Amino acid sequence: MNFYRYLEIDDFEREEEEGRKMFKIVEQLAEKGYFQNTQQFHRNQFSLYNNSSFVKIIRSMKKLEILTTDAHYLTLEDLALVFQSCSKLVVLDIYIHQFEMGEVVIDQLKPGFQRLRRLNLECAIVSWAGIQEMLT
Numbered sequence: 001m002n003f004y005r006y007l008e009i010d011d012f013e014r015e016e017e018e019g020r021k022m023f024k025i026v027e028q029l030a031e032k033g034y035f036q037n038t039q040q041f042h043r044n045q046f047s048l049y050n051n052s053s054f055v056k057i058i059r060s061m062k063k064l065e066i067l068t069t070d071a072h073y074l075t076l077e078d079l080a081l082v083f084q085s086c087s088k089l090v091v092l093d094i095y096i097h098q099f100e101m102g103e104v105v106i107d108q109l110k111p112g113f114q115r116l117r118r119l120n121l122e123c124a125i126v127s128w129a130g131i132q133e134m135l136t
Helices: 014-033 051-061 074-087 105-115 126-134
Strands: 005-009 040-044 066-071 091-096 118-123
Touching: 040 126, 051 074, 074 091, 074 105, 105 126
Parallel strands: 005 040, 040 066, 066 091, 091 118
Antiparallel strands: none
């Protein structure tokens, strides 16, 4: 029997200290491999205190197919790491705050974007040519 694994983290009304504790627990669960079979991850209003830790948590989800996050501080470099670790990712709904592209980043992102069946990318566009190259 297949179970569809779904994880959603939402702490819209949590206080800062409680949010830190919750994030630490999520980090520990990821380190122990509890999220490796997660297929959907949705994150709303989760107070994250360490961007590299958040990317590490997502990267631990080896079977991830759907990623939705409003993490305004993720970079394209972070997204490239996610694509490398989550080879089954086919639906991406994300907000990218820092949208600066170098040729190396475009080359790293291309295979991941080509796998996607659905993309909702919200960002401040710096270069249409870069977007077009990345998505084709």
